[in-house]
Structure formats: structure tokens, C-alpha cells
Amino acid sequence: MSDLSLIKELREKTGAGFLDCKNALDENDNNIEQSIDSLRKKGLAKATKKSSREANEGAVGFFKNENISVILKINSETDFSAKSDIFLDFFNIIGNIALNTNNINLNLNDFLKVEDNGKSISDLLNEMIAKIGENLIFKDLKVFDNTETKVNYYIHNPYRENIGKIVSAVFYSSEEENDDVKIFSKNLCMHIAASRPEAMDVDELPFELIENEKKIQQEMIKDSGKPSNVMEKILDGKMKKFYSEVTLLNQSFVIDTDKTVKEAINDFNSSNHLILKNYILISL
Numbered sequence: 001m002s003d004l005s006l007i008k009e010l011r012e013k014t015g016a017g018f019l020d021c022k023n024a025l026d027e028n029d030n031n032i033e034q035s036i037d038s039l040r041k042k043g044l045a046k047a048t049k050k051s052s053r054e055a056n057e058g059a060v061g062f063f064k065n066e067n068i069s070v071i072l073k074i075n076s077e078t079d080f081s082a083k084s085d086i087f088l089d090f091f092n093i094i095g096n097i098a099l100n101t102n103n104i105n106l107n108l109n110d111f112l113k114v115e116d117n118g119k120s121i122s123d124l125l126n127e128m129i130a131k132i133g134e135n136l137i138f139k140d141l142k143v144f145d146n147t148e149t150k151v152n153y154y155i156h157n158p159y160r161e162n163i164g165k166i167v168s169a170v171f172y173s174s175e176e177e178n179d180d181v182k183i184f185s186k187n188l189c190m191h192i193a194a195s196r197p198e199a200m201d202v203d204e205l206p207f208e209l210i211e212n213e214k215k216i217q218q219e220m221i222k223d224s225g226k227p228s229n230v231m232e233k234i235l236d237g238k239m240k241k242f243y244s245e246v247t248l249l250n251q252s253f254v255i256d257t258d259k260t261v262k263e264a265i266n267d268f269n270s271s272n273h274l275i276l277k278n279y280i281l282i283s284l
Contacts, residue, residue: 007022007025024038064153065102072094073140074091074136105143175273185274198246200279214235221238
């Protein structure tokens with residue numbers, strides 16, 4: 001029998017009905033991802049990205065100086081603790097310690113060994129755990145080189161100016177850093193937070209993701225009774241739609257939905273200059 005919590009999770013991820021979710025889980029040994037694929041093949045589920053979202057609370061923060069940008073993620077047990085001043089003050093201290101290393105190659109494991117005033121980051125974390133009476137986990141640390149690109153960022157559901165539930169950032173080059181460039185790059189960040197692209201463009205999507213989507217779509221159209229050449233055209237159209245949903249440059253721009261992000265950048269560059277180099281999205 002399927003556990004109710006699994007049924008609830010599957011319903012939230014697919015939008016399918018209770019009994020459909022229960023049956024899919026029963027048929028797939030309670031495997032969530034296989035159940036999603038099964039429901040989609042039957043036309044009972046909306047398209048979903050196969051990316052697991054952590055249920056833990058906490059926050060994500062953005063820190064930058066002239067040399068590097070740092071995105072840090074710390075999980076907590078409750079939302080109440082994540083919003084508290086004691087946690088957010090600690091978050092800012094830790095983020096700035098990471099920033100002040102100016103180490104572009106810094107990773108999470110090495111960071112835990114970094115010392116500040118004679119105490120390692122791991123020691124500071126344990127002290128904070130004891131202080132708030134709640135488990136904390138350093139979940140992610142990303143460092144980016146700012147010396148050859150410019151950066152702008154956006155915090156969704158902010159707890160403070162640079163800390164919240166979602167951080168998105170864009171890395172770009174521009175001839176000038178005027179107000180138009182700042183506003184447009186911020187809009188790109190907001191789009192990324194809202195649309196959650198899997199990659200910049202089609203050629204950066206994982207091969208396995210593309211092949212899995214093709215199999216799902218082929219399964220959904222195989223019984224249409226149409227000639228093979230027509231089914232190929234249908235598959236091609238469905239894959240183009242898929243790419244328009246999961247790749248940043250091909251998504252409909254949330255600020256102007258009549259344009260793709262690529263078209264919006266091209267239009268912007270008719271009177272300005274911005275070359276998008278990279279982006280990052282980290283959320284709880």
C-alpha cells in the first residue's frame with residue numbers, strides 16, 4: 001500500500017488525482033520519479049522537472065566583492081529559526097568569512113575547516129546549534145569569479161537584503177554599467193527565480209534529460225494512429241515546447257511574455273550592451 005505522504009508528494013508534483021497517484025505508486029514500488037513518468041505517459045500528469053526539492057527550512061544568501069561572489073545555503077529545522085535575527089546575523093558572519101577568503105576554488109568541505117579568530121567554521125556552526133537548540137546544516141556553497149564578468153542578483157522571499165528563500169544571479173559583460181543595464185540584469189534574475197530554467201540553452205541540457213523526455217512524449221503519441229512521418233513532426237513540436245519551458249534563452253520572458261529571453265536580450269542590445277555569460281539559481 002502507498003504511504004499517504006508519498007501520495008501527497010506525488011499529487012503536488014504532478015497535479016494528478018488521489019487515486020491515480022495511489023495506483024501509480026503501487027505499480028512502481030513507491031518510486032516517485034517512476035510514478036511521475038508513468039502518470040505522464042498516461043496523460044494524467046502535467047510536465048514536471050525531475051529535480052528534488054528539499055523539505056528543510058533555512059535560507060540562501062548572496063555575498064560579493066570585487067573579486068568573487070559567494071552563494072551560501074544553510075538549512076535549519078524550522079522557518080521560525082531561519083527568520084530569527086540570531087540565525088540571520090550568524091548567516092551574514094559566515095557568508096562574509098567565505099567572501100573574505102577571496103578563494104575562487106573554495107568548496108564546502110574546505111570551508112568548514114577555515115578558521116576565524118581561532119575557531120573553525122565547523123566549530124562556529126556547532127556553537128550556533130547549541131545556542132538556538134536546532135540542527136543546522138551547511139548545504140551548499142558556490143563561488144564565482146567576478147574579475148572578468150559583472151554580476152547582479154535577486155532575492156525572492158527576502159529575510160534581509162541579501163538573504164532569503166531563493167537566490168538567482170546573472171553574470172554578464174557590458175560596455176557600461178548604467179541604470180538600464182542594472183534594471184535589465186535584475187529583471188533577468190527575477191525571470192530565473194520565477195521560471196527556474198534547467199540550462200542556458202538546448203545544447204547545455206543533460207543528454208539523459210532530453211532522451212527521457214523523448215521517450216515520454218513518444219509513449220504519449222504512439223497510439224495516435226497517425227503515419228510515422230506525422231508522429232515525427234508531432235514529437236518535434238513537443239520537444240520544441242519542452243525546450244521552451246526548460247532553457248533560459250528559449251523561455252517566454254516574464255517581463256514581456258510576447259518575447260523569449262533571447263529576443264528580449266537582443267532588443268535590449270539595440271540601444272545598450274549586455275552579453276549573458278552564465279546564471280545561477282539556488283533555492284530551498
